[in-house]
Amino acid sequence: MPDLLNQRIESCYQQAEAFFKRSFKRPEVSLKLRGQKAGVAHLHENLLRFNPQLYRENHAHFLEQTVAHEVAHLIAHQMFGSGIQPHGEEWQLIMRGVYELPPHRCHTYAVQRRTALRYIYRCKCPEQDFAFSAQRHTLVGKGRRYLCRRCRATLVFSGQQRRE
Structure with a gap:
């Protein structure tokens, strides 16, 4: 697991803990995601999966935006429960209020499609x-x-x- 990715995840958790004044369980992290998605948060497994190719190709933006985006899903789930919308107001609150980032639903990374x-x-x-x-x-x-x-x-x- 790349050190910068782990450091960014930890930084996001520390920001959330300072903002909400509580601790959060750290997730398992995997770089076994392929295809068009940059990242996925598995809420009930407390698991983050990231696309290593998109991470390599969009390093700085990926660390800033994509990692925060996925961590925000896990934080929102732990704070507000299962009944919230994936990109609803609770998630947006975390993106804007905690991470001071725009709550973009989707990335704009260039993704090479496989020939079929x-x-x-x-x-x-x-x-x-x-x-x-x-x-x-x-x-x-x-x-x-x-x-x-x-x-x-x-x-x-x-x-x-x-x-x-």
Whole structure:
């Protein structure tokens, strides 16, 4: 676990403890998050998960904003319980009042999307094809049928694939 990330998490907790004049249980922290999310707070497990790639690519902003954003979720949950909205007024209070940061719901980091292999299916309609995901293609192999909405014919694998 990178030292700066742990230090920032600890700093966020100390700020919250000074603001609310109470202590908070420290979370477990993981750098095993992939995809488009920069961070996730698992409220009932008291767990923070961060995306290591987005952390590396957006280091300074990630430490300041993303870490505080996710810690604020855990603090809000411990302060106000389970019945609050994820980005509701309690969470916003913590972002503004404790961390003096804008309560942005989503990051704006550039995220590279993976190219996906698509399986091309066809029906009786001319010039019509359907790109199936690997999961949907597997379901067809297990007997699932999909119909064209226009001609109502069963879609059939063409034998072709493409990357998207």
